[in-house]
Amino acid sequence: xxxxxxxxxxxxxxxxxxxxxxxxxxxxxxxxxxxxxxxxxxxxxxxxxxxxxxxxxxxxxxxxxxxxxxxxxxxxxxxxxxxxxxxxxxxxxxxxxxxxxxxxxxxxxxxxxxxxxxxxxxxxxxxxxxxxxxxxxxxxxxxxxxxxxxxxxxxxxxxxxxxxxxxxxxxxxxxxxxxxxxxxxxxxxxxxxxxxxxxxxxxxxxxxxxxxxxxxxxxxxxxxxxxxxxxxxxxxxxxxxxxxxxxxxxxxxxxxxxxxxxxxxxxxxxxxxxxxxxxxxxxxxxxxxxxxxxxxxxxxxxxxxxxxxxxxxxxxxxxxxxxxxxxxxxxxxxxxxxxxxxxx
Amino acid sequence: xxxxxxxxxxxxxxxxxxxxxxxxxxxxxxxxxxxxxxxxxxxxxxxxxxxxxxxxxxxxxxxxxxxxxxxxxxxxxxxxxxxxxxxxxxxxxxxxxxxxxxxxxxxxxxxxxxxxxxxxxxxxxxxxx
Numbered sequence: 001x002x003x004x005x006x007x008x009x010x011x012x013x014x015x016x017x018x019x020x021x022x023x024x025x026x027x028x029x030x031x032x033x034x035x036x037x038x039x040x041x042x043x044x045x046x047x048x049x050x051x052x053x054x055x056x057x058x059x060x061x062x063x064x065x066x067x068x069x070x071x072x073x074x075x076x077x078x079x080x081x082x083x084x085x086x087x088x089x090x091x092x093x094x095x096x097x098x099x100x101x102x103x104x105x106x107x108x109x110x111x112x113x114x115x116x117x118x119x120x121x122x123x124x125x126x127x128x129x130x131x132x133x134x135x136x137x138x139x140x141x142x143x144x145x146x147x148x149x150x151x152x153x154x155x156x157x158x159x160x161x162x163x164x165x166x167x168x169x170x171x172x173x174x175x176x177x178x179x180x181x182x183x184x185x186x187x188x189x190x191x192x193x194x195x196x197x198x199x200x201x202x203x204x205x206x207x208x209x210x211x212x213x214x215x216x217x218x219x220x221x222x223x224x225x226x227x228x229x230x231x232x233x234x235x236x237x238x239x240x241x242x243x244x245x246x247x248x249x250x251x252x253x254x255x256x257x258x259x260x261x262x263x264x265x266x267x268x269x270x271x272x273x274x275x276x277x278x279x280x281x282x283x284x285x286x287x288x289x290x291x292x293x294x295x296x297x298x299x300x301x302x303x304x305x306x307x308x309x310x311x312x313x314x315x316x317x318x319x320x321x322x323x324x325x326x327x328x329x330x331x332x333x334x335x336x337x338x339x340x341x342x343x344x
Numbered sequence: 345x346x347x348x349x350x351x352x353x354x355x356x357x358x359x360x361x362x363x364x365x366x367x368x369x370x371x372x373x374x375x376x377x378x379x380x381x382x383x384x385x386x387x388x389x390x391x392x393x394x395x396x397x398x399x400x401x402x403x404x405x406x407x408x409x410x411x412x413x414x415x416x417x418x419x420x421x422x423x424x425x426x427x428x429x430x431x432x433x434x435x436x437x438x439x440x441x442x443x444x445x446x447x448x449x450x451x452x453x454x455x456x457x458x459x460x461x462x463x464x465x466x467x468x469x470x471x472x473x
Contacts, residue, residue: 187430190451194442194455320377324387
């Protein structure tokens with residue numbers, strides 16, 4: 001990526017030219033370009049576009065999402081863009097996709113309409129301003145997830161998912177993560193070996209498995225909220241088809257509690273999510289299956305930590321955040337031991 | 345021998361620079377990354393403090409699980425030998441040896457001790473939850 005496109009002003013100019021070409025506007029002006037925090041593997045920028053169409057002037061609040069080098073598991077940008085369109089059209093609270101990018105910013109990108117709000121879980125957990133959101137969010141999570149799992153898969157056949165003919169999405173997802181783990185781990189991890197073994201021995205039956213769109217990263221940090229509650233579900237880059245119980249469990253993985261006491265994002269309990277999911281039209285929740293996925297979820301986050309550290313270790317990034325995430329692996333190992341020892 | 349400051353004393357100065365000057369002065373992604381950098385320095389300092397004891401304890405734990413072996417004296421050789429023995433332990437778990445019984449209990453206790461040691465360095469607060 002060329003150096004100039006890291007500079008906010010240069011990036012804004014390139015983006016203005018892109019939008020002008022795409023929209024056929026007389027002129028486009030970009031203001032307020034700033035890099036948002038978070039996002040270890042991808043860049044997120046916020047800006048405002050003033051689009052002059054001659055008779056009509058349009059003000060568009062924008063979020064620019066752009067790849068950085070080398071991510072292991074993310075969707076191609078164009079596919080993520082189509083998925084956002086499908087989610088938005090289905091009435092899921094997802095950001096509205098506006099422009100699919102080209103090669104003018106040095107890396108794949110797209111633009112969505114910015115929704116104002118907060119994503120930081122620690123603010124949700126601690127700030128007085130969000131007391132109402134803390135009360136409202138847990139059932140909203142269940143309702144949002146029911147809508148996600150009802151998104152039609154037409155036109156999304158290229159989403160990652162179980163291989164054709166796979167008897168069980170769970171087993172093939174476990175195979176996939178084990179292969180990723182074997183490919184990236186540079187040190188032996190006996191705790192992960194114990195967890196993989198436990199999961200193999202406790203696989204839920206293939207009969208009764210549902211197959212839907214799975215968001216793949218449904219957790220605090222990816223839910224935009226305001227003082228009143230949830231506003232949008234973000235970060236669809238890990239979406240795939242599979243067992244929807246995966247999403248119901250991922251939100252309770254310990255790393256997404258951010259120091260809060262309650263299992264769901266630190267603020268709520270699992271049964272509240274399940275009840276709201278069922279009330280909003282989601283299929284009856286299989287608790288044992290969700291528990292399996294919670295163990296798997298902790299392992300999956302551990303493997304992702306290894307992958308992010310590997311990006312640093314291979315010299316594909318100098319990010320101090322990616323480097324430090326390697327040491328978060330032990331957090332997931334600890335939680336896995338707690339979960340599998342409780343089960344025997 | 346090297347002059348003072350020691351490695352830990354040098355890192356302490358960098359940690360103070362990050363916490364007292366850079367983090368408060370920065371905004372956005374840079375502020376966040378400076379916080380992460382400060383945490384990385386704290387991890388490094390805790391590892392320096394605990395490394396020898398933890399390597400010793402891990403070796404003795406591996407002796408209990410896998411049977412006693414000759415312990416290399418040189419730090420680099422010890423590190424490599426611990427790694428090789430952890431590969432052996434990982435293989436035995438993959439083979440199903442730790443699915444049940446006495447060996448499972450030994451392995452769970454040992455792995456819990458080693459993960460506890462990793463968290464003492466990486467994130468001691470996690471052990472309280």
